[in-house]
Amino acid sequence: MIDSRLTAFITLAKYRNYTKTAEILHLTQPAVTQQIQYLERFYGVKLFVRHRTGVHLTPEGELFLAYANKVDSLARQVKRALHNQASIPRKQRIGATLTIGEYVLPAILSKHRRMYPNTDVSMSVQNTDTILERLDQAHLDLGLIEGLFNKKKYEYHLLKKDRLVLAASPKHQLAQNKEVDIEALSRETLIVREAGSGTRLFFEENLRKKGYSLRDFVPYMEIGNLNAIKSLVMDNVGVSVISAEVVKWELASGELCEIAIKGLDLEREFCFVYLPDSLARDFINEFMHFCYTYIESLEPLAGSWD
DSSP states (O other), X not given: OOOHHHHHHHHHHHHOOHHHHHHHHTOOHHHHHHHHHHHHHHHTSOXXXXXXXXXXXXXXXXXXXXXXXXXXXXXXXXXHHHHHHHSSSEEEEEEEOHHHHHHTHHHXXXXXXXXXXXXXXXXXXXXXXXXHHHHHTTSOSEEEEOSOOOTTTSEEEEEEEEEEEEEEOTTSTTTTOSEEOHHHHTTSOEEEOOTTOHHHHHHHHHHHHTTOOGGGSSSEEXXXXXXXXXXXXXXXXXEEEEEHHHHHHHHHHTSSEEEEETTOOOEEEEEEEEOTTOTXXXXXXXHHHHHHHHHHTTSXXXXXXX
């Protein structure tokens, strides 16, 4: 646990209201005020200023909040590490982006559970932005993502290579083409993932390098569910740039066809991502090694880790 005054500060910074903060912490409003005043006296700075709309952080308060969040995150990690050390089964939390969580990890987790029955691995599936945020807050031990991220901030290792493909129904007017340029593609109904997804971020970055953006595609549809995207494409509602991992069976069966996009290299990486000071390093190393061993048994591995 962290000092109750830091908890009061973090809560007030979030809700910007003394009454709301007092209710959440089960304290009186004067008690919250006293805790904030103590911090201001101790550090010799003003942390909040009052406005008609509530209280707001001063510049010193913004700086203090950054450090307070780090202390809070570290406290959560310590609590979890001690809990895992003392209890059986051990509980570990991983987050995976939609493609990895639905099409890569289930078989791996199933085998891992059989081999390590005393390690309870829970997986949540979110987009890249959310996973990185939850890592920062120590709500996850390990992330597996397919999107762009700050490689200076996180430790990371390649899980495997992936590529995006332009998938279309065999009935689509582009289906007879082996290749299409971006200009021609922009005139088709494009079905994309929601903002914040790794697939979309990667595709948008590659468009940007060629001088295009999603705004050049009119219309385009945003869908957050991979199965829904596949169904819409198979029904010839539109085309989609999607992971080859997601549509490999449909491509093999002929329900979908793949069309190259001229000038775009859509190979990308699935990566393990975690905090440099993570207290779950033993589990992280063990789980990465397990994943590599499993994938090597299925296909040649395009990467390594240390």
